[in-house]
Amino acid sequence: MSEAVSHHDHHDHKPSGMGRWLFSTNHKDIGTMYLIFALTMLFIGGAMAMVIRAELFQPGLQFVTPQFFNSMTTVHALVMIFGVVMPAGVGLANWMIPMMIGAPDMALPRMNNMSFWILPFAFTLLLSTFFMPGGAPAGGWTLYPPLVLQTGAAFPFLIFAIHFLGISSILGAINIIATVFNMRAPGMTFMRLPLFVWTWIITAFLLIATMPVLAGAVTMLLTDKFFGTSFFSAAGGGDPVMFQHVFWFFGHPEVYILVLPAFGIISQVIPTFSRKPLFGYESMVYATASIAFLSFFVWAHHMFTVGMPLTGELFFMYATMSIAVPTGVKIFNWTATMWKGAMSFETPMLFAIGVVIMFSIGGFSGLMMGITPVDFQYHDTYFIVAHFHYVIVPGILFGLIAGVYFWLPKWTGHMYDEKLGKLHFWLSTISVNMLFFPMHFLGLAGMPRRIPDYNVQFTEWNMVASIGGFVFGLSQLIFLYLIIKCVRGGEKANDQVWEGAHGLEWTLPSPPPYHTFTTPPKVTEATAHS
Amino acid sequence: MVHEHKETPAVTPEVAAKNRRLAIILALIAAAFYAGFILLNM
């Protein structure tokens, strides 16, 4: 509260013009840039998904060549993973972590700026490949050799884009760890941190351990193609399956990198709107840490069909199944938080409850896939596509959206339009289930993934999915409109915004001054997390 | 063009040094993973 009358505030003028954004070292501005970037990329990746669903609406090839279709699936995934979910997570971290721990900014503000500006550069590299001979990469976002080595002129651009994206993420992770470890306000002990900060600490360690592994893997692809090495070529004494091992050693922790920040948001939203503390704070921290730890031991469940020795298959099956335990703990703890609370269902809470239910559905199909002998039937079919889209879209994306609705009033000082928010929620939820649930049936019925056309027996569910897809895509325009409307104006938001909100960030004005906590606040048990 | 950044009481030279040191250590760990995975495959 002393912040509002601090005499440091008289220099709360912001820099102006393009320089403010190009050279920003302010965590709020950088957070905003990450979020706007992510939202833009959501529509770009989403447009690619619309092309895919349009082609798959009916059997027969109506709109695009198989080559272009494969580029759509490949770049759609790269954009969504590296251009939407990860930047949005970092954007929310940038905005909220300093305020949540009582720090004035991130530990390394100039490096923070660079971490962001690498992203538009890297995606320009990647998206420009659409205009090159041979077109954009079309070997799947998983980049398996030998197929990926058949990529044309786009190949080096693809590799360098991935290198840059990795550097951006690693630098961001370093910044987050340094900030949380070194710049907490006095009294803000680790076990008083909001769960969102905890999940981001753990995510940051995962990033530092695994992004370099991806960089190593794609470097080896580069040298195989241009410098005569044969890391992944059997003829040269190498092994194409080794790429898969290295890639998925990154790839599995990567999915937890994607989901943990969203889990952190849910752990902020549900207690707030239940007006009740988070159930089992310590277990939530330990469960998150266990999930992250276990995630290093399960990578080969993405490769059950390559022909591993039996012992390998059994080990990875048991390890994969074990992750269900800490994940279940989190679901049960969120449920127990709601239980005997006094809930209200504003938009953030609607999305958060949606996450708990629909992420669980994705988790169930994930458990089914972890059973190796049955995975031999599911692998590389639409059953897998259904699984990961359930955990990523109504799981992670809805979690990020919940965070945006939750914090928009704090960032802008205006309440967003609640009616529009609810409409966005209901339209999105109904259409996302129309879009992805039938894919379970398609996979079980025998439809492989990454195909531009299919036998007529798969027609009906594909039609349902495509219609769901179009409605879901259009519904996100409501979100865009609502954000713009909220930035421009709306009912004034007070400091706390939500009746059940607790934490340092809710002691600041809405919107907060350009520089906050230049003098660290004193933190007691009472002012700590919800 | 660069916004004048006054010293804030929270970020003392000691804290700044701690931040720099931690950042370098983490970056070295990342580099070790990178090199390690390539060497493992040779």
Place this chain on the structure above:
Amino acid sequence: MFVNKLRNCLTGIVSLVSFFWAGTAAADWKLNLTQGVTPISRQVYDLHMLILWIVTIIGIGVFGVIFWSIYYHRKSRGAVPAQFHHSTVAEFTWTIIPILILVGMAIPATKTLVMMEQTGDADITVKITGYQWKWKYDYKNEGIGFYSSLAQDSSKASALRSNIDPGTVSNYLLDVDKPLVLPVNKKVRLLTTAHDVIHAWWVPDLGWKRDAIPGYINDNWAIIEKPGVYRGQCTELCGIGHGYMPIVVKAVPEKEYLAWVEETKLAQAAAAGDSDKEWSADELKAKGEEVYKNTCAVCHQANGQGVPGTFPALDGSAIVNGALADHIDRVVHGKNLMPAFGGQLSDTDIAAVITYERNTWGNHTGDAAQPKDVKAGR
């Protein structure tokens, strides 16, 4: 009010349950995995159903609690929030019980996986090789081998904007020119490998899929218990033809199988002799058009226009209209992305397709290639 909610809930649950129970639901709205026709496929199906039931029951339980809470523990109903945020007993319970359930799943799963590894004592062995974009089947002990490509009517209908209704094509995208013929009730060992990139061989009714990896050989087995035709597809992204290289297994009684083996052996011996024969230009062109449609059109297109920037046009091409020896060399030895078809096509087929290309569309070289010319050019 509450009774109504309960009734609606139960109706929903019963419908959901009956959906899953209808294993043989109408093909068009197919919901479930096939039970298949092998010992493996049936065990896998049973395991799938077991896990599906377990997760469904857990889901109904957990979501039930959530919906109950949403209804009863809401501020608008006057609920006053409790403040508990701790319970070691609860935490312990919902950690231990899931562990027990998982162990319960792991036991039958382990048994099935161990059974799937028993590839020994097979009656026949077939080597399956994935190509971009077709399969090759080699029956080592019987001395026969052949390529299996997408059937022509499917290929034609699947072209971009072909305006042919896929509903009029039988087994659209799931039909081939030469199926894999196997005897029923015999243990068949199927080895999978690949020639170029990673593919995967999958027939759902057999109960498994396996990657086909260049330079490596994977080992699998099946005992097909029912005669019939079983269809599958390539299930590892392998380029533009990934969706166009289906698999057809024709399982027949042993006698029929043995007769087919003999017939195929004779036909292959006859075809080998063809390369010394002199063919007429018309014979070559007619055969060449077939080969072109099956093998070349996927990249160079039926009209010979290719795909600008990726696959060169053959209509008006310098190589097709230039020296015969150069044209033969290009097809036999390939270049960059173009495979070396010398390893995949016979002398006769290559001679035929070259003759066709040189005398169709806008090309009128007037010359013909004989199989012995191709043999000389290898």
